[in-house]
Amino acid sequence: MRKQRRKRAKKGEPQRITKAVTHIRLAETNPGKLTALDQLAHVFLPLVQQYVTLFCTEEPPDKFRDALFPTPLSERWHRVAIQQAAGIAQSWRTNREQAYQDYVEDLQEYREQEAEGTLDEGTKEPAWCEWDVPTLRQTCIQANVNVVKLEVSEDSSFDYWLKISALDFRKQLLVPVKLSGYHKEALTDPKTNKHRPINSSVQLNKREDGWWLTLSYDEVVTVQSEPDAQVIGIDVGIANFLTTSDGRHYGTFHGKLRERQKRDREKRRRKGKLRACLKKKGVEQLPSTSSNSGQRLIRHVRQEINRAVNVCFNEHPDVQIAYEQLSVATMKHKARAMNAYMRASNLAHLPKQIAWNAAKRGVRATKVKSAYSSQACSVCHYTDRKNRPDQQTFCCIICQFTTHADRNASVNIAARLHDEELRACGSRVEVKALLLSRHEQWKQQCSLVVVQAPVQLGLWASSPASTDVG
Ligand SMILES: [Zn+2]
Numbered sequence: 001m002r003k004q005r006r007k008r009a010k011k012g013e014p015q016r017i018t019k020a021v022t023h024i025r026l027a028e029t030n031p032g033k034l035t036a037l038d039q040l041a042h043v044f045l046p047l048v049q050q051y052v053t054l055f056c057t058e059e060p061p062d063k064f065r066d067a068l069f070p071t072p073l074s075e076r077w078h079r080v081a082i083q084q085a086a087g088i089a090q091s092w093r094t095n096r097e098q099a100y101q102d103y104v105e106d107l108q109e110y111r112e113q114e115a116e117g118t119l120d121e122g123t124k125e126p127a128w129c130e131w132d133v134p135t136l137r138q139t140c141i142q143a144n145v146n147v148v149k150l151e152v153s154e155d156s157s158f159d160y161w162l163k164i165s166a167l168d169f170r171k172q173l174l175v176p177v178k179l180s181g182y183h184k185e186a187l188t189d190p191k192t193n194k195h196r197p198i199n200s201s202v203q204l205n206k207r208e209d210g211w212w213l214t215l216s217y218d219e220v221v222t223v224q225s226e227p228d229a230q231v232i233g234i235d236v237g238i239a240n241f242l243t244t245s246d247g248r249h250y251g252t253f254h255g256k257l258r259e260r261q262k263r264d265r266e267k268r269r270r271k272g273k274l275r276a277c278l279k280k281k282g283v284e285q286l287p288s289t290s291s292n293s294g295q296r297l298i299r300h301v302r303q304e305i306n307r308a309v310n311v312c313f314n315e316h317p318d319v320q321i322a323y324e325q326l327s328v329a330t331m332k333h334k335a336r337a338m339n340a341y342m343r344a345s346n347l348a349h350l351p352k353q354i355a356w357n358a359a360k361r362g363v364r365a366t367k368v369k370s371a372y373s374s375q376a377c378s379v380c381h382y383t384d385r386k387n388r389p390d391q392q393t394f395c396c397i398i399c400q401f402t403t404h405a406d407r408n409a410s411v412n413i414a415a416r417l418h419d420e421e422l423r424a425c426g427s428r429v430e431v432k433a434l435l436l437s438r439h440e441q442w443k444q445q446c447s448l449v450v451v452q453a454p455v456q457l458g459l460w461a462s463s464p465a466s467t468d469v470g
Pocket residue numbers: 377378379380381382396397398399400401
């Protein structure tokens with residue numbers, strides 16, 4: 001169920017991108033109205049959850065599915081719930097499928113190494129752990145114009161009115177919206193100085209401190225990259241958020257961010273202990289283990305990632321970008337030091353941010369396969385885990401090419417942009433076979449040269465690793 005690869009955007013081709021304007025506070029001028037919104041959410045969310053479970057376990061997600069579960073909500077609200085659930089379930093299914101595919105390939109690789117007798121000591125057989133169905137924890141309503149209308153306010157000090165169909169069919173909630181200067185600027189087109197047309201779908205979120213609105217608008221950006229523009233490969237990771245094939249690094253999770261993460265983990269551990277202790281003593285109201293500082297930390301890491309990506313694009317004008325299609329297995333490999341949650345929320349954020357920055361700047365950016373990009377030698381194509389003596393270093397055991405590990409990976413990634421043969425590979429096993437056949441070609445080409453320089457002949461003949469090639 002993999003998503004079909006989108007056609008690569010050509011120069012001059014318009015691309016529609018949707019931009020969000022977030023954090024618009026719903027004013028508490030009339031608290032009764034927001035209480036009515038609370039009541040609506042109270043009925044809406046459990047209904048969405050029912051459909052999420054249905055679409056994840058029993059049926060394929062279908063935005064237009066007939067209503068199944070009873071609800072006091074209107075038919076229009078019911079439709080909105082089904083649509084939102086279908087979106088959540090679809091993305092859950094896609095991610096689960098991708099993870100399962102990764103697991104199957106990991107297992108294949110494991111079996112292969114087992115048969116060859118090349119397994120590293122202590123390597124465990126990959127195991128599949130079935131995913132839980134997603135649970136909705138935060139209040140989020142993705143509403144369309146059938147249930148929530150945004151109207152310009154002509155006769156008040158507010159900018160808009162949100163007209164929300166209430167739980168009680170006959171009533172409509174009128175919630176005033178006041179935009180800050182920052183929001184107004186974001187919603188004004190700097191070229192024409194006019195209001196941008198706002199999309200009719202809106203998102204409502206409830207947080208601890210009240211209700212928030214997200215608006216969005218579409219912008220058309222034209223791809224500016226020339227088809228033969230220089231290709232810059234980007235490798236993403238933890239030690240360096242981004243490493244480019246011209247050898248520059250941007251951002252890091254080490255240092256301050258890592259210290260904060262350690263402190264946060266320690267705090268959660270202590271809270272957990274306290275909970276366990278109180279539970280033993282029969283205390284019923286237990287302190288929560290979810291951590292605000294953890295949420296803040298995640299936001300902070302994301303800001304750092306956004307900044308790194310921004311600087312990277314600023315320093316590389318007039319290029320086109322190749323970046324990794326990050327699989328769960330690659331993320332796991334790249335982020336052993338992070339806990340599962342950070343891993344999921346942050347590493348996956350990097351490619352998204354690259355795609356987004358490229359789109360809004362009209363830079364062509366293409367995802368390429370990440371399989372073996374960190375183990376393959378960018379000079380002789382020899383592919384082996386042993387080429388990585390440590391996390392930071394790449395040192396080819398055949399041709400001795402040595403460089404920063406992330407730099408070697410980003411050079412591989414850049415080369416994969418126009419590599420149709422590699423693109424056609426269906427699995428990791430095929431990628432590895434292709435790389436090793438290229439290594440064989442490289443050896444043959446080199447032996448022609450080496451005829452004049454017999455001193456170097458021993459280079460691979462004596463290498464123990466060359467026996468398991470081909
Ligand atoms: Zn090499």
